[in-house]
Structure formats: structure tokens, C-alpha cells
Amino acid sequence: MMMEMDRETTRVVVLGAGYAGLRAALRIARRTRRENVRVELINAADTFVERIRLHQLAAGQRLARRPIRAFIRGTGIEFQRVHHVWIQVNPDKLAKL
Ligand SMILES: Cc1cc2nc3c(=O)[nH]c(=O)nc-3n(C[C@H](O)[C@H](O)[C@H](O)COP(=O)(O)OP(=O)(O)OC[C@H]3O[C@@H](n4cnc5c(N)ncnc54)[C@H](O)[C@@H]3O)c2cc1C
Numbered sequence: 785m786m787m788e789m790d791r792e793t794t795r796v797v798v799l800g801a802g803y804a805g806l807r808a809a810l811r812i813a814r815r816t817r818r819e820n821v822r823v824e825l826i827n828a829a830d831t832f833v834e835r836i837r838l839h840q841l842a843a844g845q846r847l848a849r850r851p852i853r854a855f856i857r858g859t860g861i862e863f864q865r866v867h868h869v870w871i872q873v874n875p876d877k878l879a880k881l
Contacts, residue, residue, distance in 0.1 A: 794821045799869055801827035801852050802835065813859040823860065827852060828867040 785798050785808060794816075798809040809825040816823070832850040841847055852863055 792820060794819070796821060796823045797871065798823065798825045799871075801825050801832060801863075806832060806852070806855060809861050810856065810859060813856075813861050817860065822862065824862045824864065825852070825856065826864050826866050826869055828865070830863075830865045 785796065785805075796809075796812055796816075798805045798812075801809070805825065805827070809823055812821070813823045830852055832852050832855065834847065834850065837847055856863060
């Protein structure tokens with residue numbers, strides 16, 4: 785996760801929408817909904833992969849498709865489907881956590 789701040793907006797970028805990233809993005813968006821915070825979520829696929837069910841897939845079962853946009857609808861989180869992520873960060877603008 786990365787936080788960048790300027791005078792007006794704090795920009796939070798969450799890389800990866802697995803269990804950790806999706807939950808983090810949802811929590812941050814909920815906790816900062818009254819503040820000037822922009823939460824961006826980036827993931828290689830536009831569906832949530834339930835890793836703990838992958839053995840079922842390997843055994844030939846069909847798994848429900850879970851679009852990431854369905855999880856974040858109404859939260860204000862901006863989602864981008866991108867695979868190879870390359871981000872240039874200005875260290876002067878990073879928030880101290
Ligand atoms: C078959 C199986 C069964 C399991 N059962 C259990 C269990 O019973 N209990 C348990 O606690 N844990 C279990 N685990 C482990 C659990 O699935 C992982 O601990 C968990 O998925 C880790 O979550 P995460 O969010 O860190 O990573 P992930 O869930 O792997 O999510 C990472 C996300 O980042 C994205 N990503 C990665 N690289 C890039 C990139 N370069 N650009 C864009 N996006 C990228 C991926 O697409 C993915 O969506 C199991 C795992 C497997 C495979």
C-alpha cells in the first residue's frame with residue numbers, strides 16, 4: 785500500500801485485490817469517507833480469486849465469478865485492472881505511517 789499526500793488530497797494506492805488488498809481498500813475507504821482521500825485499487829484481474837477454493841477448481845468444480853467492482857460498489861474506490869504495475873513515487877509526498 786502506498787500513500788501520497790498533497791495539500792488537497794491524500795491518494796492511497798492499494799496494489800493487489802486479494803484478501804489483504806481488497807479488505808484494506810474497503811476499510812480505508814470506509815474510515816476516510818468524510819475526508820479528502822482518494823483510494824485506488826489495482827489488480828491483475830477484474831475478478832476476486834478465492835485462493836482457498838482453488839483446489840475445488842483443480843478438482844473440476846465450477847466456482848462463482850466474483851467481480852471486484854461488485855465488492856467496491858458505492859465505496860468511492862477507483863478500480864484499475866493492470867497487471868505489470870510500475871509506479872513512480874515522489875518520496876517527499878509520501879505520508880509517514
Ligand atoms: C488451495 C489453497 C487453500 C488455502 N486455504 C487456506 C485456508 O484454509 N486458510 C487460510 O488462512 N489460508 C489459506 N490459503 C492461503 C490464502 O489463500 C493466502 O494466505 C491469501 O490468499 C493471501 O492473501 P493476499 O491478499 O496476501 O494475496 P492474494 O490472495 O494472493 O492476492 C494478491 C493479489 O494481487 C494481485 N497481483 C499480484 N501481482 C500483481 C501485479 N504485478 N499486478 C497487479 N496485480 C497483482 C493478484 O492478482 C491477487 O489478486 C490457501 C491457499 C490456497 C492456494
